[in-house]
Amino acid sequence: MVQNMTYDELILRIIILLRDGKIRDFRSVIDELQPYDMAFIFKEMPEKHRARYLSYLTVDDITDMIGELEREFQLVVLNKVGKTKATLAMNKMDNDDLAQLLEEMDEELKEQLLSSMEASESKAVQLLMNYPADSAGRMMTNRYVWIPQHYTVKDAVVKLKSFAEIAESINYLYVINESKQLVGVLSYRDLILGEPEEKVQDLMFTRVISADALQDQEEVARLIERYDFLAIPVVEENNVLVGIVTVDDIIDVVIREADEDYEKFAASGKDITFDTKAYVAAYRRLPWLILLLFIGLISGSIISYFEDALKQVVALAFFMPMVSGMTGNTGTQSLAVVIRGLSKEEMNKKTIVRLIFREFRTSIFIGAVCSVLIAIVSIIWQGNALLGFVVASSLFLTLIIGTMSGTIIPIILHKLKVDPAIASGPLITTLNDILSLLIYFGIATAFIHSL
């Protein structure tokens, strides 16, 4: 019956069960729900029912649910359930979720919460928090099962059964030697198919792909995507197994990275969602806009430098927005290719040289087509062949320059370990604006007496 209910029906049913105190029926509904559903229901239900809802949920439910909630709601839940239940839930939470939750808390509260937790769990979380942000170590979990290499299939199944609860979502067993070094991996499927007395080390896969704990999360995502893994083991130097990273966290990384690239690219400011408050959104966007305002003024001052030419031939102003706009557009097109490529390709010298030459040839094609077009248009519109030549030849040159700066600048920034997405947008815009206006008015000034 619960199977086909909509969220609204579910919420209504749960509220009725809470009101009537029917904990058994409540339980049978909850057992059919996913953590995301429990979290969604918590957020959507009227506030007055929340305390009771939480009191009816088990520690396991609360642990699962917290993983699906936004930070602000996580804190609400931890506050409302009371210290004992909160501590129990924290003990069971995924380490990476917990580390993220604790990270932004004030020191005192964090210490207090950590000290109330089980020593082993609290130690594990603190270990995670020692790894740099965005590293594999920071997002790994200790909820996996490892076995010594001398185990038989039967031993492994026994161990798996006793760790059933924590072995929930991963379907590999990681095999280590006496020095805790990762030596192999065995899937649950191989375990099911193996004979009880077979040795794990004869069944296991030994060329294990692993991530380094200090490796960037984006690189780990690339490994998981490339190999179609469900989880990847994380090792420290000397190949000592310290945790695993699961595919569900990797999907979040991929989405977050795409959002970040997008935000930087649009200079739209970090983390503006539909829920961000207006003044916060303004505050996050303004630095970019003020920067772009001054960049616009630089163009203005270049134009003012050519004031005399402009006074003599006002028609020069008509083509100005088009020339600088096109330079910007072609630069953006190249930038997009480079930035998305940087996250996927190996950037060796050969690739870079090939890319630069490709973009150069592309810009010649594009420049030729666009300048012929604009020559025709401007001759028809302004009836002035020389003006047409000035506009067309400047456009040809600026399109090449725009493309090259959109290609080369992000590569240089990448080599300098500056994030090219964030830095090259304004840099390329400024440079392209300045160069396009200089070229346009430069060529125009050379011919001004004939125009």
Place this chain on the structure above:
Amino acid sequence: MVQNMTYDELILRIIILLRDGKIRDFRSVIDELQPYDMAFIFKEMPEKHRARYLSYLTVDDITDMIGELEREFQLVVLNKVGKTKATLAMNKMDNDDLAQLLEEMDEELKEQLLSSMEASESKAVQLLMNYPADSAGRMMTNRYVWIPQHYTVKDAVVKLKSFAEIAESINYLYVINESKQLVGVLSYRDLILGEPEEKVQDLMFTRVISADALQDQEEVARLIERYDFLAIPVVEENNVLVGIVTVDDIIDVVIREADEDYEKFAASGKDITFDTKAYVAAYRRLPWLILLLFIGLISGSIISYFEDALKQVVALAFFMPMVSGMTGNTGTQSLAVVIRGLSKEEMNKKTIVRLIFREFRTSIFIGAVCSVLIAIVSIIWQGNALLGFVVASSLFLTLIIGTMSGTIIPIILHKLKVDPAIASGPLITTLNDILSLLIYFGIATAFIHSL
């Protein structure tokens, strides 16, 4: 030994083994490799060794490897291995990969290949190809194990063992009733933990989250991400199970969708990677650039309309790039928030109204800050308070208009089922350019005699 070899070392070793005809040693190296590795080695090895490499690989190896190769290489492999091996590999390939491969082949070759395949496999692929592009049905696989609901754990294990090969990467069993309707799901882990005589229907999870075969792949990705699933069952109307979609394919969807959003946003043209040829890249970018060229000319013609004002006060030209640039920038910022949000949020009336008002308030904050700034700058620079007022008040108005068009236009396009990412970039740019110049010169003309 193979465990720690670099790709270069691996390729060298494999070439030596191929040359010396040591098939046994070759086998023991290959057994330790991932499909991605085999594909990488194939692509990187000198061409003269490829035929022998393929002849040493088993049909299973070739099947795995093909899944990791780009289309052009897939065709090379299928050609080189000969018809028998090619057909065997195609029988074993993931249906979705095969459908993708066949899709772009010419009709005749496709028919020929399909008819040489096993009837059941060829039927399964053709079934897939009947679903629309980008639908869940198109990317599903039939490599999963289903069991009737009356099975015991023991029955299920027996069935799983006999389907070992196809049950490779997924760790759920799907439970169906007599009418082939999906009624539950059971994880391998539950199977390992269950007692042999227990009934599957007592262990299984019944509130199964499934995707509709016609559902958009992006929505399926959202489900998998939300619920942290490794695979999701796909049903047709009446809840009949027709296949499953796995998380590794979903990661590809997420990456592809992000790339597409990015491409559209930057108007950079579809599918331009580092390997695209120069003329192809030019061909894909040119439509956008030509469109933007004419948009630039629209601005130019508006300026030409205000030629007299510009002749009288040339300084108006100095602020022109800044005003229209800023309008474009603020529009882009809003557009980015809306477009990324559209793929995540439920767009109901309440959300939309709230978003529009948020953006409106944001634009007032932004407009106020920027116009005060520009007033100060222009008074200092041009020493003309009235000019400062004209520039500041136009900027204030155009920033509000830019923000609103960047918010409202993509929402309207989304409602009209037009992809807002692709259509709203140029539309918003054009509209913002026209409006910003009209406002700027309009206000300027009103005060022209005092300037």
